[in-house]
Amino acid sequence: MLFNNPPLTPSLQQKGDNRMAYVGRFAPSPTGPLHFGSLLTAVASYCDAKAQQGQWFVRIEDTDIPRIYPGSEQHILECLEAFQLYPDAEIIFQKDRLDLYEAVIDQLHVAGQVYACACTRKMLGSNHIYAGTCRNLSLAFEQQAIRVKVEDQSICFQDRLQGQHCSNLKEDLGDFVLKRRDGIINYQLAVVVDDYLQGITHVVRGADLLDNTERQIWLAQLLGYPTLSYMHLPLAMNAQGQKLSKQNLAQALDPKQAPELLQQALLALHQPAVALDRPEIMLQQAVAQWNTDLIPHSIELEGHFL
Template sequence: MTVENSLAEHAPHAQQRDHISLTRYSGRFAPSPTGPLHFGSLITAVASYCDAKAQHGTWLVRIEDTDIPRIYPGSENHILRCIDAFQFEPDAEIIFQKDRLDLYAAVLQQLQQRDLVYACQCTRKMLGSNHIYAGTCRNLGLNFANQAIRVKVTDQEICFQDRLQDKQCSNLAQDLGDFVLKRRDGIINYQLAVVVDDYLQGITHVVRGADLLDNTARQIYLGQLLGYPKLSYTHLPLAMNAQGQKLSKQNLAQALDLAQAPKLLQAALTALNQATVELDTPARMLTQAIQQWDLSRIPAGTALHGYYL
């Protein structure tokens, strides 16, 4: 049974592929609503949007909110207001992952039927400081109910050519071990949800921050298990604060001031080292930015020079 048939069987109300038409280039912006969007988020949105539109592709927005307990009140609404204020134009309806849990469950069931996953009773306390999972529960045959679910990884090198960060390689068995797809509390792990949704939405190109670079091998591996097409990856250098930390919600990065959208948009393009765009409405600025877009101008490395509040 194919993955698409499996999904159709377990979620008959859903189309096999969400995206209305598969294009040569389909990108996305996929923020998590664990806090308001900040300047680092804007850089990712601008880069993913311009890169897609410069190649006459499509651009989608997905709210990655499977970790429901971590959703910050009002942040989903703030994301939607940001999309409007900066006058981005998604090419399909914005989707929310928390509305798609049945799709992820269908994929998990398929992996279980193929004996590619197993139940794990290990707690964080039991694992201690070990960052490589030793496969403690792999052969115990535990019941899947009320347990974490891990995917079995193989001892192989996974490599990909990042459009900005050059060739990246990882051996999951040696670097990480079997990793969690569903937590003990029932929360679907980011790794599974993003792979399934990128496939179902017809995504071909992923443009995101370099903080997610080490997630990519896991996602490629899952995609291989499920027979999904290969994706192109571009990991952007990160905006930093005065302490040399990446801008993040955890580091209390300031929320985007939507009243200053044109100036912030100009600053994001400057941070990406793009050709100058004159202050105007965000829509006109984005049109000019798309016409001038040059990925090769983005600074090398995983961090941007200077710092941004």
């Protein structure tokens, strides 16, 4: 641990030193409209939090401004309203919080844990693992990518659905980017900082983010933040075995069909059936019946919502 006292205090820390036993979140990126796969994550994170008398927050991960898809932020908000997935605190938008992430980079800089990297994409070539070329060059930070140092060390965590997952930081991942040369704050940094500041204890998200987890645990350790509990949901596939994603042009959720879609989402998660009703009532029932042991290892979908 680098800092004896974590540099930033969670804004939502509970009274006294009783941190909430469970604080979960749904953190979509507005890089396209929400689709059925996003709904699975929203519903699972919500039910899991509520089934454990926890709180559930929503955070919009919109630091990657060039990738924001017009109207998708509005669509996320409309869907949350239509599905009556009401967060327990005001929704936060990462693009309003860039100063916080910069402050954390400064702290890591003071501690000698980050450095500027001048490598171009061409220089990096097809090597996915950064060789540490700029690590000892002491380049000025202006107009360069900022990387965090990793050590030759394995990080393992026990995922609630996927079991044990490990990576060697140096061999599998390499020093990774916290801030891009164009000034965009990387997802890894913003996630770790906000999970800490929001007092998040449990992360429920799609398995496409599984391989990011060791980086995030490492970063949290460097900053003296607690390690979180993780549950990575199986990705929803269509009948052709393709991942349901914005890239595959998965159909946007139709807020007008919220009850039907909610029913489909609970079925896809292999939860007990819930009768069609107002989403709020359906969610109450889903929470009461919520059982993570029933969640399948793979989710194949068919039907009109693809």
